[in-house]
Amino acid sequence: MHNILQKVNNGKVLDFDEVKTLFNGILTGEISEAGIGSALIAMKLRGETAEEVAAAATVLNEHKVKFQHSATKTIDTCGTGGDGKSTLNVSTAVSLVLAAMGIKVLKHGNMAQSGKVGSADILDELGVPTKLDETNSHTYFNNNNFIFLFAPHYHPALKNVAKIRKDLRVATIFNYLGPMLNPGSPDYQTIGINRADKLDLYAEALRIQKRNNIIVYSSKDGYDEISSSDITYVRHIKDGKIEKFEIDPSCFFEKFPMPVVNSKEDAKKLFLESIEGKNEKLTDLIALNTAVSLYTMNMYTLKEGFNAAQKILKEGSVSAKLNKMIMEKAV
Numbered sequence: 001m002h003n004i005l006q007k008v009n010n011g012k013v014l015d016f017d018e019v020k021t022l023f024n025g026i027l028t029g030e031i032s033e034a035g036i037g038s039a040l041i042a043m044k045l046r047g048e049t050a051e052e053v054a055a056a057a058t059v060l061n062e063h064k065v066k067f068q069h070s071a072t073k074t075i076d077t078c079g080t081g082g083d084g085k086s087t088l089n090v091s092t093a094v095s096l097v098l099a100a101m102g103i104k105v106l107k108h109g110n111m112a113q114s115g116k117v118g119s120a121d122i123l124d125e126l127g128v129p130t131k132l133d134e135t136n137s138h139t140y141f142n143n144n145n146f147i148f149l150f151a152p153h154y155h156p157a158l159k160n161v162a163k164i165r166k167d168l169r170v171a172t173i174f175n176y177l178g179p180m181l182n183p184g185s186p187d188y189q190t191i192g193i194n195r196a197d198k199l200d201l202y203a204e205a206l207r208i209q210k211r212n213n214i215i216v217y218s219s220k221d222g223y224d225e226i227s228s229s230d231i232t233y234v235r236h237i238k239d240g241k242i243e244k245f246e247i248d249p250s251c252f253f254e255k256f257p258m259p260v261v262n263s264k265e266d267a268k269k270l271f272l273e274s275i276e277g278k279n280e281k282l283t284d285l286i287a288l289n290t291a292v293s294l295y296t297m298n299m300y301t302l303k304e305g306f307n308a309a310q311k312i313l314k315e316g317s318v319s320a321k322l323n324k325m326i327m328e329k330a331v
Contacts, residue, residue, distance in 0.1 A: 004018050005031070005035055005038070008042050009039065009042045010042075011046050013046075013052070014052055014055075016051050016054070017055075019056055019059075020055050020059050022039065023055070026039075027060070027063055027157040027158075027160060028157075029160055033163075036161060040164075040165075040173065041172070044170065044172050044173070048176070048201070050201045050202075050204035050208060053202070053205035054204075054209050056173055056174075057176075057180040057181065058209065060155065060157070060158075060177055060181050061181055063155070063157040064154050065153070065183060066183055066184075067147070069106075069141065069184060071104045071141070072187065073103070073187055073188070074104045074105070074184065074188070075098060075105055075187065075293060075296070076107060076108050076184075076190075077094050077095045077105070077107065077190050077293060078107065078109055078119070078191065079179060079191055079192030079225070080175060080179060080191070080194060081224060085222065085260065086261055087223065087258050087259060087261065088259040088260075088267070088270050089117060089118075089119060089267060089271055090289050091119070091190070091225065092107070092109070092119045092123065092271075093271060093274050093289075094190075094286060094290045095107045096146070096275060096322055096325075097286060097287075097290045097309055098290065098293055098294075099146040099321055099325075100317045100321035103145065104141075105147070106141075106183075107119065107146065107148045107149065108151060108178070108179070108181070108183065110150070110151040117261060117267040120148065122264075122271055125268045126322065128148065128322070130148045132147075143328055144321075144325050144328060146325060147184075149183050151178065154181075154183035158174075176198075179191040180205075180206070188213045188214070188297050189211075189213070189215070189296070190217070190293045191215070191217070192216075192217055192218065192225050192226075193216060193217070194222065194223075196220065196233050198218075199216060199235050200235065200242075202235070203242045204242070207237055207240065207241075210240070212237060212239065213237070214236075214238075214296070215234060215235070215237075215292055215293075215296045216234070216237070217233060217234045220232070220233065225258070226285075227249060227258060228253075228255060228257070228258055228259075228281070228284070228285045229249065231246050231247065231248050231249075232246065232247045232249075233246055249288060251303075252287075252288050252303070253281075253284040253288075259281075259285070274286050275319050275322060276313075276316065276318075276319045277316060277319070283310060283314065287306050287310040288306055290305065290306075290309035291303075291305030291308075291309055294308065
C-alpha cells in the first residue's frame with residue numbers, strides 16, 4: 001500500500017489493480033485519513049483516468065448492499081449532480097413518467113449535496129417513501145414498478161470516507177461514482193453529469209466496466225440534464241462501443257431558460273406542475289428528458305419518445321401514478 005500511495009502522490013497514474021487495492025484500503029480503514037485525503041487530491045490535481053474511475057467503481061460495487069429482484073428491463077435515471085444550479089428535479093420527474101408507462105424503475109439517489117433539493121428530498125416532500133426496509137422495498141417495487149434506493153442505506157462502507165470528503169470541500173473521484181453503483185443493477189441507465197469536458201472519460205469508464213445500454217449527457221450551458229436552453233452533448237454506450245451525438249432542444253420546442261428552484265416548497269410546486277401536464281414548458285422539458293430514457297431502452301426514436309411522454313403527461317397519468325404511489329406506502 002505504501003508504494004501505491006507514494007506513486008499516486010507523486011502524480012503517477014495507477015493501473016486498474018493498483019486502484020482496486022487503494023480503494024479497498026480506503027473502504028476498510030487500512031489507510032489513514034491523511035493518506036486518503038492526499039491520494040484523492042493528488043488524483044484530482046493530475047486528472048483521474050477512465051481506468052481509475054472504472055476500477056474505483058468496481059470496488060465500490062463489490063462493497064454495496066444489493067437490492068435483489070427478478071425484474072427485467074429495469075432503468076435508473078440517477079445523475080452525478082453537482083452542477084450547483086438548483087434546477088427542478090428533472091431526472092426524478094422522468095422516473096415517475098417511466099413508471100407511469102409501466103417501465104420498472106430502480107431510482108438510486110440521495111439528499112441534496114450541492115443543490116437545494118435532491119431526489120430523496122423531493123420524494124420525501126411529496127410523500128413517496130425513500131427509506132423502506134428490505135421487505136417493504138420489494139413489496140413497494142412489485143406494486144408500483146418503482147422503488148427509491150436511498151444511497152446511504154446501500155453503501156455503508158462509504159461512511160468511512162464521508163467526513164474526509166466533507167473536510168476536503170472539493171469534488172473528487174467519488175463524485176463520479178454514484179450513478180455507477182445502483183444497488184439493483186438496472187438494465188438501462190441515463191446519467192447526467194455536470195461537466196461536458198468529462199463526458200468521454202465517463203463513457204469510457206463505463207465501457208471498461210463492460211456496461212451497456214447507458215446514455216451519458218451534459219449540456220453546453222452546464223446542466224446535468226437535457227437542457228431546454230442549449231445543446232446537450234450525449235454519449236451512448238452500447239455493444240461495447242460509444243456513439244456520440246447532440247440534442248438541440250429547438251428541434252422539439254422553442255428554447256427557454258432551465259427552471260430554477262429556491263426552496264423545498266418551490267421545488268415541490270414546480271415538480272407537481274411539471275408532471276401534471278398543465279405547464280407547457282415544464283411538460284416539454286420532462287418529455288424531452290424522458291425521450292432519452294425511452295431511446296436508451298430501444299423503445300422509440302427521440303421524437304417518438306418525446307411525443308409519447310408528452311401524451312402521458314398531458315393525460316394526467318403521471319400525476320395519477322404519483323398519487324397511487326403516495327397512497328400505497330408499504331406497511
